[in-house]
Amino acid sequence: MRKYIWLYVVAIVASLGGLLSGYDTGVISGALLFINETWDLSDSLQGFLVSSVLIGAVIGAATNGILADIFGRKKIIMATAIIFMTGSIMCALAPNVLVLIISRIFVGFAVGIVNFVVPLYLSEISPKALRGTLVSLYQWAITAGILFSYVINSAFANAIYSWRWMLFAGVVPSLILLVGMSLMQDTPRWLVSKKRDEEAKKVFKKIEPDIDADKEIEDIKQTISKSSKKDEKFVFKKWMVMPFVVGIGIMFAQICTGINTIIYYAPTIFKSAGFDSNITAIYATAGIGIINFLMTIVAIYFTDKLGRKPLLYFGLTGVMLSLFALGTSFAFADVLGSYQKWVAVGSLVTYIIFFAMSLGPVGWIIVSEVFPLKIRGISMSICTVSNFAFNFFVVASFPILLHRIGGAWTFWMFGFVSILCIIFVYFFVPETKGISLEKIEENWVNNINPRKF
Numbered sequence: 001m002r003k004y005i006w007l008y009v010v011a012i013v014a015s016l017g018g019l020l021s022g023y024d025t026g027v028i029s030g031a032l033l034f035i036n037e038t039w040d041l042s043d044s045l046q047g048f049l050v051s052s053v054l055i056g057a058v059i060g061a062a063t064n065g066i067l068a069d070i071f072g073r074k075k076i077i078m079a080t081a082i083i084f085m086t087g088s089i090m091c092a093l094a095p096n097v098l099v100l101i102i103s104r105i106f107v108g109f110a111v112g113i114v115n116f117v118v119p120l121y122l123s124e125i126s127p128k129a130l131r132g133t134l135v136s137l138y139q140w141a142i143t144a145g146i147l148f149s150y151v152i153n154s155a156f157a158n159a160i161y162s163w164r165w166m167l168f169a170g171v172v173p174s175l176i177l178l179v180g181m182s183l184m185q186d187t188p189r190w191l192v193s194k195k196r197d198e199e200a201k202k203v204f205k206k207i208e209p210d211i212d213a214d215k216e217i218e219d220i221k222q223t224i225s226k227s228s229k230k231d232e233k234f235v236f237k238k239w240m241v242m243p244f245v246v247g248i249g250i251m252f253a254q255i256c257t258g259i260n261t262i263i264y265y266a267p268t269i270f271k272s273a274g275f276d277s278n279i280t281a282i283y284a285t286a287g288i289g290i291i292n293f294l295m296t297i298v299a300i301y302f303t304d305k306l307g308r309k310p311l312l313y314f315g316l317t318g319v320m321l322s323l324f325a326l327g328t329s330f331a332f333a334d335v336l337g338s339y340q341k342w343v344a345v346g347s348l349v350t351y352i353i354f355f356a357m358s359l360g361p362v363g364w365i366i367v368s369e370v371f372p373l374k375i376r377g378i379s380m381s382i383c384t385v386s387n388f389a390f391n392f393f394v395v396a397s398f399p400i401l402l403h404r405i406g407g408a409w410t411f412w413m414f415g416f417v418s419i420l421c422i423i424f425v426y427f428f429v430p431e432t433k434g435i436s437l438e439k440i441e442e443n444w445v446n447n448i449n450p451r452k453f
Contacts, residue, residue, distance in 0.1 A: 007125065007207040011134045013180035014121050015141035016173055017077055017114035020084045022145025023152075023170050024053060024107050025260070026289065029267050030153025030282045031163035038163070039097050043403055047396045050265070052101045054392035056108025061116055061384035069193075069378065073121040074186040076113060081178035083110035085171050092168035107170075108388075116367075116384035120376060123368035124187035127208050128436045132303035132365050139361035140296040145173070146263060147289035153282050189373060189437075192220045223373050223438045239444050243370040246429055246450065247383040253312075253421035254363035255390040257319050258414035259355055261398045262288070262348060268399070269348070269407075275341055284345060288352055295356035307433040308362050312425045315358020320418035322351035323411045330407030369432045372441045427451070 028050050035041070041049065068076045087107030094100035119138050126134040149166075156165040191200035197217055204213040262269070266288055267281035275281045302311060326347035333340045371379035401410045430453035432440055443453050 004127075004130070004208070007127075007130070007134070010125060010184050010207065011122055011137050013177070013184055014077060014118050015137045016177040016180060017080060017118040018138040018141030019145035019148065019173050020081075020170060020177065021111050021114050022142035022147075023149045023173065024084070024087075024111055024145075025142070025263055026146035026149035027153065027166050027170070028053070028104075029263065029265060029285060030150065030157065031166045033267055033281070034157075034163040034166075035097075035100070041097070043399045045097070047399045049097065049101055049104065051392050051396040052104040053108035053111060054388045054395060056105035056110075057112035057115070057388040058108075058385050058392065059105075060109040060112025061381050061388055062112070066378055066381075068117050068120065068381070069190075069376075072186040072190050072194075073117055073124070074181055074184060076117045077121065078178055078181045080110040080114045080117070081174050081181065083107075083113075085174035085178070088168055088170035088174065092164045112384060112388055115364075115387065116380040119364045119368040120380050121187055123365075123437070124189040124376075125203075125207055127211070128434060129304065131369070131437075132308070132433060133300055135365045135368050136296070136300040136303050136361040139364055140293070140300055143289070143293040143296045143356060143360070147286075147293045148173075150282070150286040150289035154286050157279050157282055188216070189220055192217055193224060193373070219436075219438050220373065223441060239447060240372065240375075242428075242450065243372070243379065243444055244382070246370050247367045247379065248386045249424050249428060250363045250366050251383050251387040252390055253316070253424060254359045255387055255394060256414070257316070257355070257359065257418045257421060258323060258351075258394065258411070259359070260391055260395050261410075261414075262351065265398060266348065268402075269344065270341065288348055291349055292352045292356050292360075295353050296361060299357045299361045302357075303362060303365060304433060307431050308366055309425060309429060309431050311358045311362050312429065313422065315354045315362075316418050316422045316425065318354025319351055319359070320415050320422070322347050322354060323415035323418060326351065327408045327411035327415065330411065366429065366432065369437060369440055370430070370444075372444070373437065 032046065032050060035049070036046070084107065087103060087110060090103035090106060091100060094103050119135055122135045122138055123131055152169045153166055156162045156169075159165055185199075185203045185206070188200035188203045191197070191203065200217055200220075201213040204211050204216055266285040270281040270284050275284060299311065326344060329336065329340050329343035329347060336343055367380055367383045398410070401413075428450055430440070430443070430450035432453065435443075435453065440453070
């Protein structure tokens with residue numbers, strides 16, 4: 001694997017965008033407890049503050065797919081680093097809730113961009129044998145960012161201006177991403193699409209020394225020419241419906257099985273389940289972050305060995321059972337007594353293990369693989385918009401559901417959604433392990449059943 005050293009360096013640097021996305025996802029969970037001490041927030045305002053980042057994310061994802069196709073993946077990633085840096089400073093200095101919400105929306109704009117452009121970048125620089133592994137690095141980086149946020153939350157929990165320091169700390173990885181990406185190259189597939197073949201050849205040789213760069217470039221050109229003729233505008237075709245069904249469907253499965261209710265509200269859930277103090281709840285949440293980080297490594301190892309669908313079946317089944325167990329811990333709180341919080345902890349840990357090994361990384365891998373090259377940027381943008389739209393709905397409604405219908409029915413509801421997602425994966429999601437991006441596109445064009453890819 002020594003010949004791929006530079007490829008891994010490129011992938012790790014780009015994946016820092018995922019670390020920033022994870023950080024800004026997780027940091028609010030601990031910060032919220034102390035923001036509530038600064039300003040007494042209602043349930044609905046708490047939900048809006050937490051989910052406000054997703055408003056910006058939807059805007060970012062919606063407006064930058066075309067820009068990624070025009071200006072390239074590298075420049076857009078660098079732009080997000082600057083936005084992350086600025087947004088972190090704005091959040092830390094916010095004088096009131098309104099300014100904090102606006103600042104969170106601004107940070108969300110960068111989250112929306114990075115969540116489609118980094119997987120896109122990684123999928124396009126990766127050899128087909130390593131594509132699942134390298135795109136999984138993005139999800140691993142997200143879990144690293146979430147863990148980093150929990151560590152920062154724990155470190156500043158007893159500090160003066162605690163939540164301000166928590167939100168400000170995102171400046172450091174932003175700066176590293178900006179400097180790192182300035183030293184990287186753009187993807188060969190994007191370079192070929194812009195008729196920069198010589199640059200693409202150099203990149204191919206650098207990231208995969210043994211490759212026949214001329215053949216790869218010719219394959220990319222043939223794929224582009226099949227998608228649309230040079231003198232014609234792009235026309236959406238009937239066969240392109242299925243990639244969107246798969247892409248948007250897997251985003252639904254990733255979000256609507258409840259992952260971000262855990263990430264955003266873990267300390268709140270722990271306090272509802274019986275933990276007494278903010279500090280204890282934050283420390284318990286840090287344990288969840290460590291498990292999330294470690295189990296994503298398992299997914300990275302298996303995604304190109306077992307395939308995408310087996311991991312999805314395994315993960316969704318575990319997620320479903322964990323959610324039913326978590327709901328039951330709330331339903332029988334009186335019977336369980338002091339044991340309730342430990343049943344809740346066990347259920348959350350089990351949930352995170354199964355999610356981190358499946359839906360977390362595999363969802364983004366599939367989205368990065370199933371779309372035709374000609375519209376891959378804008379298509380991933382659309383899927384990312386759907387991801388954040390689902391996310392906004394789930395996160396904004398969670399504190400309201402928790403107080404109005406209770407923890408039991410809230411988590412049971414997510415469990416029933418998991419059953420529907422297992423059925424969706426069986427009928428609609430193709431197995432893309434070991435298949436080149438060009439071959440995946442050809443299968444769609446030929447209307448091959450996703451179950452027979």
